[in-house]
Each structure stands twice: as structure tokens, then as C-alpha cells.
Amino acid sequence: MKQIRQIRLCLFLFAIQSTLFAQLPSVDAVHTSDTSLLTTAPESLQPRLSRIANILVDRCVGCHDAQDAQGGYSMATPASLLTPGESKLPVIAPTLSDESGRIIAFPKGLGEFWDRISTSDPAFRMPKDSDALDPDQIEDIRTWIATGAKVDGSMDAPIESFRPVYLPKEPKIPSYPRPHTVQAIAIDSVGKTLFTSGYHEVLVWHYEDNFRIALRIPTPGRSISDLHWDPVQSVLWIASGEPGRIGYVESIALEPSSSHATLKARRIAWVSKDTPLDISVSPSGELLGIGNADGTIVVVDTLSNSVRWKMPAHAAAVTSIDWSRDSKTLLSSSRDRMAKSFEAKDGTMLSSFVDNQRTVASIVALTKGAVAFDEAGTARYYPNFTTPNAKVLWGGFSQQTHKLICCNEDFFVIDSDRIKRFGVRREEVEVSEPQDKDKPEENKEQKKKKKTEFYIDEKEGVRLTDPQNPMGRLFPLVMQPSGVQIGDESELSIAIGCSNGEIFIWSPASKKLTRGVNQP
Numbered sequence: 026m027k028q029i030r031q032i033r034l035c036l037f038l039f040a041i042q043s044t045l046f047a048q049l050p051s052v053d054a055v056h057t058s059d060t061s062l063l064t065t066a067p068e069s070l071q072p073r074l075s076r077i078a079n080i081l082v083d084r085c086v087g088c089h090d091a092q093d094a095q096g097g098y099s100m101a102t103p104a105s106l107l108t109p110g111e112s113k114l115p116v117i118a119p120t121l122s123d124e125s126g127r128i129i130a131f132p133k134g135l136g137e138f139w140d141r142i143s144t145s146d147p148a149f150r151m152p153k154d155s156d157a158l159d160p161d162q163i164e165d166i167r168t169w170i171a172t173g174a175k176v177d178g179s180m181d182a183p184i185e186s187f188r189p190v191y192l193p194k195e196p197k198i199p200s201y202p203r204p205h206t207v208q209a210i211a212i213d214s215v216g217k218t219l220f221t222s223g224y225h226e227v228l229v230w231h232y233e234d235n236f237r238i239a240l241r242i243p244t245p246g247r248s249i250s251d252l253h254w255d256p257v258q259s260v261l262w263i264a265s266g267e268p269g270r271i272g273y274v275e276s277i278a279l280e281p282s283s284s285h286a287t288l289k290a291r292r293i294a295w296v297s298k299d300t301p302l303d304i305s306v307s308p309s310g311e312l313l314g315i316g317n318a319d320g321t322i323v324v325v326d327t328l329s330n331s332v333r334w335k336m337p338a339h340a341a342a343v344t345s346i347d348w349s350r351d352s353k354t355l356l357s358s359s360r361d362r363m364a365k366s367f368e369a370k371d372g373t374m375l376s377s378f379v380d381n382q383r384t385v386a387s388i389v390a391l392t393k394g395a396v397a398f399d400e401a402g403t404a405r406y407y408p409n410f411t412t413p414n415a416k417v418l419w420g421g422f423s424q425q426t427h428k429l430i431c432c433n434e435d436f437f438v439i440d441s442d443r444i445k446r447f448g449v450r451r452e453e454v455e456v457s458e459p460q461d462k463d464k465p466e467e468n469k470e471q472k473k474k475k476k477t478e479f480y481i482d483e484k485e486g487v488r489l490t491d492p493q494n495p496m497g498r499l500f501p502l503v504m505q506p507s508g509v510q511i512g513d514e515s516e517l518s519i520a521i522g523c524s525n526g527e528i529f530i531w532s533p534a535s536k537k538l539t540r541g542v543n544q545p
Contacts, residue, residue, distance in 0.1 A: 073177035074103060077169050078187035080162050081106075082271070082298055084152050086184060090298075092319070092337075103187075104180040112137060117174050135170045142166060182332075186296045188271065193243035196545075197225040204526020204544040207503060211252035211261060212520035212530070214507035218279075218286065219520055220261055221528060221543050222249030227263055228545055229279070229286050232530050236541030240286040245273050245293075250300050252505070257310025258327065264315070266300035274301055274315055276327070294330050295323060303345045303428070307352035312369060314355050316343030322357055324372065334372035338365060345387040345428050347395075354410045356395055358385035364397045366410040375411050389429040389436055391449060396436050398422070398429060404438075406449060406479055418481040419447070430506045432517050432533075435484065437506075442498045444521065444531065445486040452478050487531050487538060489523065500524045 081100055091101040098110025107116050117136040141151040142158055150157060158166075169175070178187060201223075209222040212232075218239065219230040225247050229240035246265025250272075253262040261279065266272030274295040280287045295301070295315055303316040312333065315323040320339035325332055339359035347356045354375065358364045364378040364385045381399045388397040394408045397415075402422030405415040427439040435448045455473045489499040500523060507518045521529040522543065530539040 073175045073187075074169070074184075075177055075187045075189055077162075077165050078184060079189070080158065080166065082185055082188060084155075084158060084162075086298060088153070100184055102181050102184060103176045103178070106184065107174070109137070117170055135167065139167065139170055183297065185271065185298045188296055190245050190273065190293050190296065192245055192291070193225065196223075196241045196243055201544045204542050206524050206526060207522025207528055207543050209249045209252040209264075210503050210520045210522040210528070211254040211505050212507050212518055213254050213256070213259075213261075214516065214518045215256070219528065219530065219541075220252050220254065221522060222252065223543070223545070227252065227261070227277075228543065230528075230541065232539060232541060236528070236539075238545045240279070240288070241545060242277060242288065244275075246271070246300065248300065250302055251304045253304050253306055254505070254507075255306040255310055255327070256507075257306075257308075260327075262294075262304055262306060262313060264301040264304045266297075268300050268318070270298070272297040272300040272317070274304060274313070274325075292330065294325050294327075295332075297323075302343055305346050305348060307348040307355075307369065308350055309352040312348075312352065314346045314348065316346045316357060318342045320359065320361070322346065322355070322367070322372070324355065324369070333370070336372050338367070338372075338374075339363065344385060345389075347388060347390050349390045349410065350392060354390070356388045356390055356410070358388040358397055360384045362399075364388045364395075364407075366395075376413050378405075378407060378413050378415060381405070386427065387429040389431045391431055391434050391436065393434070393451075394449070396429065396431075396449070398438065404447075404481070406481075408477070408479065416479045418449070418479065427501075428503065430504055430519065432506060437486070437504065437519065439501050439504065442490075442500060443486055443488045444501065444504065444519070446484040446533065448482045448484055450480045450482055452480065454478050485533075485536075487533075487536075489521065489527070489529060489538075491527065492540070499527055 086100050088095045089098050089100040091099055096110045099105040109116055114137040116138045141149065142163055144150045205223050207221050211220040217231060217233045219232045221228045221230065226244055227242040227249060228238060229242065231237045231239050244263060244265040247267050249263065249265050251264040255262060261277040262274065263277060264274050273293060275291055275293045277288065278290040280289040294313065297317060299318040301315050301317055305314045306327065311327060313325045313327050315325065317323065320337055320341055320343060321335060322338040322343060323332060323335045338357055339361045341360035343357055343359050345358045353369050355367045355369050356364065362381045362384060364381065366375040367373060368375060378397065383399040383401045386398050386400050388395055394406060395410065397405050402420060403417065404419040406418045407415050422438065423441050430437050435446055437444055437446050453475050456476045457473055489501060491497050491499055501521050502524050504519055504521045507516065517533055519531045521531060526543040528541045528543050
């Protein structure tokens with residue numbers, strides 16, 4: 026009797042097993058149910074990290090970046106994304122594969138990352154204290170994990186750099202109903218070309234041909250934060266993005282002509298989680314410096330697009346960056362009330378200029394030393410890049426939030442409706458050395474030593490006026506010089522953009538002022 030019961034039990038278990046296997050899909054099926062996920066996609070079609078990068082940046086990185094890694098878990102890079110946090114549980118568990126190499130993965134067992142986003146328990150689910158991910162987003166993440174969690178790039182690259190970049194082909198707005206505020210401007214004096222910021226685009230003008238529009242370049246970012254013309258490689262660098270969400274830095278090569286300009290090549294050099302605030306190319310044309318809202322500075326090789334170095338240089342947003350004339354030193358200013366200098370090759374900090382009482386709006390390198398302006402309207406001159414001692418040169422400007430520009434030993438500053446120009450002058454003077462009270466005999470012959478004093482001389486600037494309303498005032502927001510920083514000043518041209526959409530080209534040598542309107 027006992028044997029009969031054992032036989033019946035075996036038959037019952039066999040029947041259950043047969044039923045379960047009959048319900049499982051064949052290995053050739055693509056399964057998207059709640060019990061399993063099979064894939065036979067070839068290597069070239071398997072999802073990469075770029076497929077889910079938007080989800081991670083928009084919904085996860087805010088609480089799990091390098092600066093604020095809640096739970097000890099950071100998603101700042103692919104390497105940190107795959108590294109367990111305080112729980113020590115595997116972020117992504119190994120997937121299974123059959124004998125033919127096809128991957129088989131089960132939802133329960135894909136790792137803590139999957140468990141956190143797929144659970145219905147609000148106390149355990151991520152994102153915490155927020156809506157759950159959409160079903161399509163969850164499915165994209167599951168597919169990525171199940172196909173091996175492929176990373177299509179460097180494991181140490183910022184997670185934002187994996188976001189797909191969509192380059193629009195047409196301007197968002199066919200024509201502007203009114204002039205667009207000029208937030209960024211650049212000039213190519215050789216090609217007689219001016220670049221201004223528009224809405225989701227950069228506008229290219231032939232300024233010697235009555236400011237005729239030559240080209241409209243749609244950009245991936247909605248707002249243009251900075252433009253920089255590199256005269257060495259004849260490339261336009263564009264910083265654009267959406268504040269607090271994404272930022273791009275790209276290079277544009279143009280094919281100029283007398284009638285119009287055509288886009289020859291474009292390349293994305295950097296993608297970040299916020300709009301870059303300032304960009305600057307070294308005089309050698311080899312390095313691109315990027316100042317970011319999170320206080321980081323990134324230096325990119327302009328030829329290879331590789332990151333030379335990146336560091337959290339400041340405790341607040343970087344307001345400006347500039348290069349020494351020999352391209353060996355990078356200067357930065359920040360809202361943390363500090364200006365700093367770094368070795369261009371590796372980011373080693375040379376000096377921290379800490380004597381500012383307000384936000385440092387801008388810093389610019391002269392032939393010798395540097396000048397920085399704070400928001401209180403005070404200029405400070407630093408004789409070199411390695412000592413923090415500053416010589417306060419001038420005060421009483423209007424509140425400064427604008428970027429300085431320079432030529433030789435002169436610098437230009439926006440002050441209300443004027444562009445003012447100043448030169449730094451050095452004089453060797455003799456001063457008496459301190460007397461030694463313990464040696465009165467030696468004090469009879471008072472010793473003197475030479476000391477360098479620094480002075481500032483105001484030179485002729487320009488006031489911006491509207492010909493149709495001479496009594497009205499224009500308020501410039503940005504200005505950029507042509508590529509001449511050292512040498513013949515007769516070749517210097519300065520592009521100026523105003524809040525009401527007025528644009529100007531000013532030649533300090535000839536005093537010529539050409540006017541246009543930022544309205545295609």
C-alpha cells in the first residue's frame with residue numbers, strides 16, 4: 026500500500042512539472058510578461074546605457090549623485106551605478122543564459138536596483154517620496170539589465186554624457202516677432218562674421234553686409250549660455266541647455282562664402298546635468314575649459330574630445346574662466362566669492378584668491394597677471410597667478426554680473442550703458458626699509474629698496490545709444506573680442522549684445538560702431 030501511495034505521489038509531481046514547463050515560453054519566443062524575460066537580440070541591437078540615461082538623470086541622479094549619494098549609492102558614473110551602496114546588496118544580479126548563449130533573466134533576482142523600482146511597497150520603492158516610474162520606463166530598465174547591462178562608453182564618464190543627443194534640423198521659430206535678448210555673442214573678425222544667441226539656435230550674421238543673416242544653427246539646448254570663437258581652428262564653440270536638467274557643449278565648423286555660410290561639421294564635446302555657464306578655448310587652441318553651475322571645471326582636449334581633467338573647483342557656480350596667454354594656467358571665478366588658478370595640464374591648484382567680499386563675477390588674464398571684478402563693482406589686480414595677494418585698483422562701478430574682456434594690458438568692462446576701458450600701469454618706486462631698533466648705527470644710513478606699484482588708467486570707451494531714441498539707454502549684457510589679445514590693436518573688434526536685442530561691433534582703434542538687431 027505504501028508503494029502505491031509513493032507511485033501516485035510521483036505521478037502527481039510529474040503532472041505538475043509537465044504543466045509548468047508547458048506554460049513556459051520556448052527559448053525562441055520574446056517574452057514580456059511578469060514572470061520572465063527572454064531575448065535573442067543580436068549584440069548590435071541590445072540596449073545600451075544610453076537607452077535609460079534620460080530616466081536615471083531625470084528621476085534618480087538628483088538624490089544619488091557624487092555630492093549627495095543618499096544611502097551611500099551614487100549614479101554619477103556607470104562605475105558607481107554598478108557599485109553597491111550601504112546595503113551591500115548587488116545592484117544588478119548576474120543574468121542567466123542557456124546553452125546557445127541566449128540570455129534568460131527573471132524579474133525577481135535582477136538585483137536591488139530592479140527590486141527598488143518595481144516594488145509596490147512605497148516604503149521600499151524608488152524614487153523615494155515621489156511617483157513611481159512609468160511602466161514603459163520600468164520595462165526599458167528591465168530590458169537593459171536582462172541583456173547584460175551594457176555600457177556604451179567609459180565607466181568613469183558622467184552619466185549625463187550617455188543621454189541621447191537629438192540635433193534639430195530646423196529652427197523652432199521661423200521668424201521672431203521681436204528682437205531676441207542677446208545672452209551670448211562671439212565674433213570672427215577675419216570672416217567678418219558675428220554669432221548671437223537665439224531661441225534654440227545660434228544666429229550667424231555677415232555684419233559688414235548690413236547685418237545680413239547668413240545661417241541659423243539649431244541647437245540641442247533651448248537657451249544659449251555662451252559662445253566662443255576659436256581663431257586657431259576656426260571653430261565656434263556653443264554652450265546650451267536647459268537649466269537644472271541638461272547642458273551641452275558642441276563645436277561647429279562652418280564653410281564660409283560671400284553670400285551665406287554652410288554647416289561643415291559639428292561635434293558634441295560635453296554633456297552635463299546643467300547648462301554650462303562659461304566656456305573658453307586656450308590661446309593655443311588645444312584645450313577647452315568649461316565652467317559649470319555645480320562648481321566643477323572640466324577641461325577637454327579639443328582634438329580628441331577626451332576629458333583632460335575634471336574637478337569640483339568651487340563651492341558654488343563658476344561664473345567665468347579664462348586662460349593665461351601661454352595656455353599653461355586656467356583662471357576661474359565663482360559665486361563662492363573666490364577666484365582661483367590651476368595648472369592647465371592636470372588641474373593642480375596654484376592659488377586661491379580669497380580677499381573678495383562678494384560674488385566674483387569675472388576674471389580675465391592680462392599679459393602679466395589678472396584682473397577680477399566682484400558684484401560690488403570693485404576691481405582687483407593679481408600681479409601673478411601663484412600669490413593670492415591682490416592690489417585693489419578701482420571701485421564704484423555699477424553692480425557687475427558681466428564677463429570682462431582684454432587686449433594686451435587693457436581690459437574692458439560693462440558699466441551701465443557704457444563699455445569702459447582701463448589699462449594697468451606698473452611703476453618701480455623706491456621705499457625705505459623698516460629700521461632695526463637694535464642697530465641704531467645702521468639706521469643712520471637709511472636703506473631703500475625698489476617696489477612695484479600698480480595703477481589703473483581709464484582710457485576712451487564708448488556709450489551705446491539708439492539712433493531712433495538718443496535719450497534712451499541701452500543695457501549691454503555680453504561682449505566678446507575678436508581673437509586678437511596680443512599685438513596690433515587696429516585689428517581688435519568687440520561684439521556687444523544688449524538686453525533689447527541690439528547688437529554692435531565696436532572698433533576701439535577707428536572708433537567705428539556698427540549697429541544691428543538680433544531678429545532673423
